[in-house]
Amino acid sequence: xxxxxxxxxxxxxxxxxxxxxxxxxxxxxxxxxxxxxxxxxxxxxxxxxxxxxxxxxxxxxxxxxxxxxxxxxxxxxxxxxxxxxxxxxxxxxxxxxxxxxxxxxxxxxxxxxxxxxxxxxxxxxxxxxxxxxxxxxxxxxxxxxxxxxxxxxxxxxxxxxxxxxxxxxxxxxxxxxxxxxxxxxxxxxxxxxxxxxxxxxxxxxxxxxxxxxxxxxxxxxxxxxxxxxxxxxxxxxxxxxxxxxxxxxxxxxxxxxxxxxxxxxxxxxxxxxxxxxxxxxxx
Amino acid sequence: xxxxxxxxxxxxxxxxxxxxxxxxxxxxxxxxxxxxxxxxxxxxxxxxxxxxxxxxxxxxxxxxxxxxxxxxxxxxxxxxxxxxxxxxxxxxxxxxxxxxxxxxxxxxxxxxxxxxxxxxxxxxxxxxxxxxxxxxxxxxxxxxxxxxxxxxxxxxxxxxxxxxxxxxxxxxxxxxxxxxxxxxxxxxxxxxxxxxxxxxxxxxxxxxxxxxxxxxxxxxxxxxxxxxxxxxxxxxxxxxxxxxxxxxxxxxxxxxxxxxxxxxxxxxxxxxxxxxxxxxxxx
Ligand code: HEC
Ligand code: HEC
Ligand code: HEC
Ligand code: HEC
Ligand SMILES: [Ca+2]
Ligand SMILES: [Ca+2]
Ligand SMILES: [Ca+2]
Ligand SMILES: [Mg+2]
Numbered sequence: 001x002x003x004x005x006x007x008x009x010x011x012x013x014x015x016x017x018x019x020x021x022x023x024x025x026x027x028x029x030x031x032x033x034x035x036x037x038x039x040x041x042x043x044x045x046x047x048x049x050x051x052x053x054x055x056x057x058x059x060x061x062x063x064x065x066x067x068x069x070x071x072x073x074x075x076x077x078x079x080x081x082x083x084x085x086x087x088x089x090x091x092x093x094x095x096x097x098x099x100x101x102x103x104x105x106x107x108x109x110x111x112x113x114x115x116x117x118x119x120x121x122x123x124x125x126x127x128x129x130x131x132x133x134x135x136x137x138x139x140x141x142x143x144x145x146x147x148x149x150x151x152x153x154x155x156x157x158x159x160x161x162x163x164x165x166x167x168x169x170x171x172x173x174x175x176x177x178x179x180x181x182x183x184x185x186x187x188x189x190x191x192x193x194x195x196x197x198x199x200x201x202x203x204x205x206x207x208x209x210x211x212x213x214x215x216x217x218x219x220x221x222x223x224x225x226x227x228x229x230x231x232x233x234x235x236x237x238x239x240x241x242x243x244x245x246x247x248x249x250x251x252x253x254x255x256x257x258x259x260x261x262x263x264x265x266x267x268x269x270x271x272x273x274x275x276x277x278x279x280x281x282x283x
Numbered sequence: 284x285x286x287x288x289x290x291x292x293x294x295x296x297x298x299x300x301x302x303x304x305x306x307x308x309x310x311x312x313x314x315x316x317x318x319x320x321x322x323x324x325x326x327x328x329x330x331x332x333x334x335x336x337x338x339x340x341x342x343x344x345x346x347x348x349x350x351x352x353x354x355x356x357x358x359x360x361x362x363x364x365x366x367x368x369x370x371x372x373x374x375x376x377x378x379x380x381x382x383x384x385x386x387x388x389x390x391x392x393x394x395x396x397x398x399x400x401x402x403x404x405x406x407x408x409x410x411x412x413x414x415x416x417x418x419x420x421x422x423x424x425x426x427x428x429x430x431x432x433x434x435x436x437x438x439x440x441x442x443x444x445x446x447x448x449x450x451x452x453x454x455x456x457x458x459x460x461x462x463x464x465x466x467x468x469x470x471x472x473x474x475x476x477x478x479x480x481x482x483x484x485x486x487x488x489x490x491x492x493x494x495x496x497x498x499x500x501x502x503x504x505x506x507x508x509x510x511x512x513x514x515x516x517x518x519x520x521x522x523x524x525x526x527x528x529x530x531x532x533x534x535x536x537x538x539x540x541x542x543x544x545x546x547x548x549x550x551x552x553x554x555x556x557x558x559x560x561x562x563x564x565x566x
Contacts, residue, residue, distance in 0.1 A: 042357035049332035057349065059536070074334055123421035130384045169380065245542055253342070 002191040003261040004198055011202035013191070015172050016246075019088035019159045021222035023154045025103055027159055034135045035157025038150055043125055044110065046117030048074060052109070052154065055081040061250030062161065067258035072117040078224060080258030083251045086244045089204035095240045095256040097210060098230045103148075124149060137234050163247060194269070199242045210239035213268070215255060222257060285474040287481055294485035296474070298455050299529075302371035302442045308386055308435045310442055317418045318440025321433050326398050326408055327393065329400030330355060335392070335437065338364040344533030346442065350541035355400040361507060363541030366534045369527045371442040372487035376511040378523045380493060381513045385438035386431075406430060442482055446530060465485070479553070484524045493522035505540060 004010045021027040031251035038044060042051045050072065055064045063085040069081045079095055083171040087093060092100055110118040124130045136145050139153060170178035179187070190196040199207050210227040216238030217223045240256045240277035254260045260268065287293045304310040306367065323328060325334040338347045345366040352364045362378055370376060375383055382388035393401040409415045410428040419428050422436060453461035462470070473479040482490050495511040499521030500506045510519035525538045537543045545552065 015509050047330055047332045048356060049330045054357070056351075059541075060343075062347045066342045070337075074337070207378060 002197050003193065003195070004201075005195070008198050008212065010207070013197075013201065013205065014203045015169060015177060016086075016089070016109050016162055016164050019162060021156065021159060022101065022103070025155060027156045028139065030140045031156040032146050032160055034139050034159075035153035035155070037132075037135070038154050039157055040076045040264070043129075044116055044122060044124065045072070046113075046119065052084075052106075052116075052215070056084045061085065063251045065252070067144045067253055071112075071114045075114060077114065079256050080253065081116075082243060083247065084158050085163055086204050086246050089202075089208075089244065090161055090206065090241070091208040094242060096227045096230050097241045098161055106151035106154040106158075107147055110151065118147065125153050126150070156234060168246075173253045183269070196269075200245050205245040208241065209242055210236060212238035213240070214238065214256075215257070215259075217239070217257075224257060225260055226256065285480050286478070287475065287484075288478065291481050294491070295302070296455070296480075296484065296488065297453060297486045298445050299486045300444055302445060303441060304439065305384065305386070306461045308438060311422065314422045314436050314439040315443055316440075317419075317422050318436035319440070319518045320415075320418070321437050322440055324411075327401055327405060327433070328355070329396075329398055329402065333399060334450050334514040335367075335399075336390075339367045344368065344530055344536045346493070348535070350536055354395075358397060360397065362539050363536065365388065366443050366525060366530065367441050368405055368446055369529050371445055372485075372491075372527065373489065373524070374491040375524060378509050378522045385389050385441050387436050388450070389434035389441075390430055393434060401430065402442075409433070449529065451529075479552075483528050486536075488528040489525045491524065493519060493524055495521035496523070496538075497521065498523070505542075507540060509539065 002010070002012070010144070033117075039052045039056075040090050042054070044051060055069045056062045057064060062085045064081045066081065068079055068131070069077045071077050087102065087105075092098075093102065094103040099108055105140070110116045110122075116122075125143050132145060136143075136149060140149050143149070167178045167183075171184075199211055201207055212226075216225055218225070218238065225237050227239040227241075230236070248254075248263065252261055254262065254265050285293070286294070298513045322335045325332050325337070327334060331516055338352045339345045340347060345368045347364045349364065353358045354360050367379070370385065370388075375381075376388040382391055388428065393399045393405075394418075399405075406428050413427060419426075419432060423432050450466075454467075458507070473483075482492070482494055484490055495509075499508055501508070501521065508520050510522040510524075511517070513519070531537075532545065535544055537545065537548050
């Protein structure tokens with residue numbers, strides 16, 4: 001039986017469900033296909049050079065392998081690009097959870113001048129491509145190409161990126177030989193003494209909540225206060241959303257700032273798990 | 284003692300020497316520094332978005348982690364981007380060896396419309412940056428910014444990317460604990476029965492020569508005849524330059540077309556080493 005700290009509302013590990021699509025953006029095969037085209041198309045960016053896939057490349061675990069990403073004009077961004085695999089299972093997107101849906105997330109990135117840098121010019125550029133004109137009409141009806149529609153198609157595509165064929169899944173389905181003995185004892189540690197299950201639980205191995213592991217770099221050049229920037233709550237200083245650990249070996253480097261390799265993450269936890277103890281002024 | 288096929292002119296594995304700089308492009312600290320700036324500067328590309336480091340990123344083993352790279356306008360290129368670490372030790376650059384020096388290689392990439400897409404406009408763009416005007420004058424004297432000079436500075440920078448602090452180097456220096464028992468027996472296999480030393484020899488673990496491992500995909504959509512495109516010699520069909528194996532675990536995926544992971548490479552060799560047996564019409 002798992003060991004979890006008191007008060008933690010945990011969910012057992014398990015097979016991934018099919019992600020639910022929101023009522024105002026039902027998934028259809030045509031929409032997914034349009035989303036896929038858009039996801040890989042650099043014409044969505046102001047420069048014409050950067051696609052979603054530039055930072056979320058299937059070859060790199062649907063991330064980019066960089067410590068932190070490079071945006072428009074190769075300006076360094078401040079955060080590590082998370083994989084979009086399994087993003088469909090997160091209740092809030094971005095390391096600080098500032099987007100409430102994949103639709104909102106895509107629109108935010110598209111409009112961000114530091115990332116895709118898309119604007120009405122891009123919309124006109126896409127609308128000039130006959131295949132896009134037709135696909136948008138087929139999927140959304142009259143009304144043409146809009147950033148909102150593009151975002152909805154991309155979100156529908158992302159909801160299909162949910163893996164589910166890992167050795168861990170095979171093990172869950174009953175194939176005991178799918179995991180090595182070392183992996184099984186790791187899984188046991190994960191669920192018990194190592195306390196990982198406190199935050200990395202449920203089929204996606206994430207509670208979707210925000211926690212402070214002491215990586216805010218408060219007062220230093222790498223400072224990133226995480227969730228605090230969204231809520232303004234002192235208790236949220238240094239809190240970041242728990243990432244999924246599915247397919248995690250493919251998405252080095254780790255943490256919101258990409259400063260660790262996997263062994264570094266484990267050494268950090270080993271040196272002492274972050275204790276959830278509010279500071280004086282946070283009580 | 285190593286086992287090598289008859290007639291193979293092999294060199295023992297060993298510590299890397301300092302790469303020699305060519306007489307017409309002596310290395311100086313200022314030149315290296317200018318080369319470093321240029322290497323990471325997206326202004327060298329026609330779009331202003333792509334730097335050398337976009338495809339040769341230190342975070343990704345000085346390569347890009349992609350199966351094959353994406354060039355200007357995110358057009359897919361046909362080959363896997365090799366690391367520029369240790370490139371200084373190769374007598375000929377590119378998978379097909381078509382560049383005879385790092386200087387010629389850099390100039391070729393800069394001018395290639397599918398890659399950097401640089402031209403006189405770029406030169407003017409760089410010359411408009413006071414720091415570059417000064418640095419080019421300091422390093423090369425009067426004569427301003429030219430692609431040729433930029434290429435020489437980049438080449439000088441690349442000659443500094445030569446690693447040399449691996450566990451293998453520690454082992455060579457006498458620290459026997461630096462390699463695990465498994466690694467040591469792998470090294471022994473490498474030098475003997477596995478026949479790797481036939482081609483991967485010398486300090487850089489490459490003979491700098493061209494060999495056909497049967498990966499030309501002749502007649503199929505991925506066809507790439509390798510060295511043949513440079514020499515026109517039938518014997519060169521399917522031959523590619525032996526890559527260095529230093530730091531090789533950091534530069535997945537593998538081979539000129541990026542179609543293999545490391546286990547796939549080993550399985551390929553295990554299934555039967557390519558036999559150097561000319562076809563009827565190649566004799
Ligand atoms: C220039 C690099 C870059 C580009 C281009 C880019 N992203 Fe991202 N993406 C990032 C980074 C960095 C983050 C994390 C940002 C943060 O947390 O503040 C991120 C976060 C995300 C997330 C949240 C994942 C999670 O687990 O919270 C999703 C989903 C996503 N991107 C999808 C997209 C889509 C769709 C596009 C194209 C419309 C796109 N990205 C373009 C770098 C990029
Ligand atoms: C208190 C909540 C909590 C606990 C307990 C916890 N984690 Fe985490 N984990 C997080 C958060 C939050 C992050 C992201 C932190 C950041 O980016 O600053 C994270 C990040 C990670 C990452 C990096 C993932 C990525 O894609 O960057 C790994 C790996 C990881 N945790 C594994 C573990 C393991 C193994 C354990 C148990 C030893 C564990 N975690 C326990 C909350 C937790
Ligand atoms: C768009 C991606 C991309 C960009 C940008 C790029 N490269 Fe490359 N690089 C490649 C690919 C792909 C190859 C292999 C091409 C081939 O063999 O035909 C390569 C090959 C090389 C090699 C040969 C390495 C070897 O072992 O043979 C060197 C050196 C190199 N690039 C340096 C540079 C420099 C310097 C720049 C900037 C001026 C640069 N590259 C820009 C993708 C890129
Ligand atoms: C006949 C010459 C030859 C022999 C023998 C040989 N190699 Fe290679 N090796 C090459 C060539 C040439 C390539 C590149 C082939 C290509 O890209 O099409 C290569 C590629 C590789 C790569 C991929 C490197 C990269 O960066 O893409 C690895 C790993 C490798 N060899 C390991 C080995 C091992 C291990 C052995 C012994 C079992 C071995 N090689 C024997 C010539 C050889
Ligand atoms: Ca791969
Ligand atoms: Ca990561
Ligand atoms: Ca490679
Ligand atoms: Mg790294």
